[in-house]
Amino acid sequence: MLWTIDKVVRLMFWGGVSALLATVLSVLGIMSCVLAFTTLWLFTASMYMYTANMKEPVVGKAVVVTGCDSGFGNTLALHLDKLGFKVFAACLHAEGEGAQHLRQEGSINLHVLQMDVTKQDQVDKAAEEVKRLLPKGCGVWGLVNNAGVCTLGPVEWVSLESFRRDPEVNIFGLIAVTKTFLPLVRRAKGRVVNVASVAGRMSARFMGPYCISKYAVEGFSDALRQEMYPFGVDVCILEPGNFANGTFLFATDEKVEQEVETLWAALDDQRKEDYGQLYCKKVEGFKKNFRRKGAKDISPVINAFTEALTQTHPQDRYCPMEPRMYAVAFISNHFPAWVYDGVVRLLAVLLLKKDEV
Template sequence: MKWTWDKSDAVLMCGMVSAVGAMAVSTLVSCSCWLLFILLWGVFAGIYIISAALEVSPEGRCVLVTGCDSGFGLALALHLNNLGFRVFAGCLLAESGGEGAKQLRQVKSGKLHVLQLDVTSPKQISAAVEQVKKIMPKGEMLWGVVNNAGYSTYGEVEWVPIDIFNKALQVNTVGLIAVTKAFLPLVRKAKGRVVTISSGLARMAAPMRSPYIVSKYAVEGFCDCLRYEMRAWGVKVSIIEPGNFIAATNIFTKKGIEDTAEIMWKQMSEEVKKDYGRSHFRARVDLMKKYANTGDTDLSPVLHAFTEGLVQRFPQVRYNPMNLYFRARLFVATHLPEWVYERLYIQ
């Protein structure tokens, strides 16, 4: 078991609960509050650590991963294959010469299967379900669906064309829901897992990212509802909320940022152009270019979170693979008054 910030948070929470319990008991019974606190903390933390270390075997279990053309999806498909899972890697460009699909097909493994899968295409989703049923050997089960496919963009609300908002919602939310619904009967039979990538920005919004953030807030709500509904079926639903991994995934490039800026400026009304001004617009675009070079370059924290969501017997509801800066920012955003978060982080 790899130790993570999430596990540290859980052990600290055990300590807080133990402190409250020790104080409550010590007021009713004459005993040492400190001794009871240490005893309770040790017991609760020990139970948590043991439960977090319990895992299922990949043997006989299959996992579907969407968005395997690059980034997290590509790396995760290879990682899960190495662990022993049968992996169905959905790629947008599987039939169009995509580099990710080519790399996956070069792997010498009988348990790694590349599927053509555009999550916005009902036809391709249905075809993928049939392929999985056909390929999956008798005695194996679809243990997990990993919703990883995504689309990211930027821009202030008045700058972004409505079709870009629609695209973000179609890929990040509606397509995700469609894939989940299509494969859920198979996952229910296996009492398996649905693991979905969201974002740290789904719990702490920021300017210039509204299309992306709107879609990710919706993903969080969908996964929460699904988790409640799937309890009766024994299916566990987890959300991955990464910090900034732009430098590792290349989800933003300088060329892509410039192309988006050109589209936004051309489609902006003359009134909006005049009110905001070209200089302000360019300053925000340049800021986005700087942002594109930031973030963690190591994908392993996210891959580990995905893996734990699939193999832990008692998976977390939310995994937060992010550095200390983003963990502190998330805490401020979710536990302190709004004005504190805005004063500290919103420019």
């Protein structure tokens, strides 16, 4: 079993529960606090590790993955294929380079589907193709809603049309795919894995369009999880950190400069005067650093996907991200806003100084 930050946090949680119960037992005079804490934590930790290590057989089980043209989706489709899953890899461009790579590297159990998640007719056609290729009466064990886009820029600079782009793919496309394939997932008593982001737990400047879509994924997934519980269907959320440097989905420095110039050119003279060129440089620096600072190794995300699809008792959330980002997200969720804003400003200053060295 792989050690992850999720598992460490859960062991710490059971340690806290054990400490609370040990204190109660000690006050009641039933057992010494140290003995009770040690016994309880060993027991709860062992039970957690045992259940976390329970796996489902995967050979022959069907999984549908969206957004397989590149990035997480492309790597995940091939990984699941090697594990023995029957993989349906949905691509925005079924004849594109990424889809051809899947056909070349995958086995006969990997099927490429044409699917733009924003077009219901393509989603329906893909579902019919999945039904045709599945054995009669079988369902879909896993639905992985991975397709997504990311728009960055100041709220006042980004057009309303661009603001609609991220939710259209990241949440409404996700909902459309989920509603279409959910009967097949219920039939298999499988699971739905929705890709949110650490940006679905905390927001940051210049990330408004992306954050609103990922916050929505969190809310939708929580509601769906509660609705699907009676049917034996698990709903998991993946909250990756910044892996922009490992997915090659984000713009090069030259493209960033062009994007910022386009945003700046669209502003009226009053807004240009209010913001100034220095602010424009800050926006450009943020967008460049978003890719540069991203992790290159996406294996933590692939491992999280794998656990969500193979654990007998999957977690409601998987958080493949660096510890620093996990800590900042914790502060965002549990501390007053002024504390979180101060931490973010401090980190921005430290990163700026680091870049200047």
